[in-house]
Amino acid sequence: MFKISLRQKGKKAEELAIKYLKNKGYEIVSKNFYTRWGEIDLIAKKKNLLIFVEVKSQSGEKEYFPEEKVDFNKQRKILKTAEIFLLKNSKNLIKIKEIRLDVIVINLSTEEIRHYEGAFFKEKF
Numbered sequence: 001m002f003k004i005s006l007r008q009k010g011k012k013a014e015e016l017a018i019k020y021l022k023n024k025g026y027e028i029v030s031k032n033f034y035t036r037w038g039e040i041d042l043i044a045k046k047k048n049l050l051i052f053v054e055v056k057s058q059s060g061e062k063e064y065f066p067e068e069k070v071d072f073n074k075q076r077k078i079l080k081t082a083e084i085f086l087l088k089n090s091k092n093l094i095k096i097k098e099i100r101l102d103v104i105v106i107n108l109s110t111e112e113i114r115h116y117e118g119a120f121f122k123e124k125f
Helices: 006-023 072-086
Strands: 027-035 036-048 049-058 099-107 112-120
Touching: 006 027, 006 036, 006 049, 006 112, 027 112, 036 072, 036 112, 049 072, 072 099
Parallel strands: 049 099
Antiparallel strands: 027 036, 036 049, 099 112
């Protein structure tokens, strides 16, 4: 038996998160949006809602929850990166009325999904 790398785990978790979001009627707008301040794993849209999604993976029973890694510092990086995405894509996002910041945790062993809608927020973008 071989171990898969962290990058492979992340890619698998993102693939499962995309499938999950598509099944819920979301359109994937962007994957792995990078800036010098950080990265957003997935950006999805449904009607007038745009969501920025941080995907975390879990490979088994551990003493911590992966969502705990989305701490204040990580949230700040995601918010800064989201602002840049909005500025760069403002012409394509005219119909967007609401923005949400979500965290999706995928247990790779069981494929269980925990979706935290509105996991954190910013007053105004």
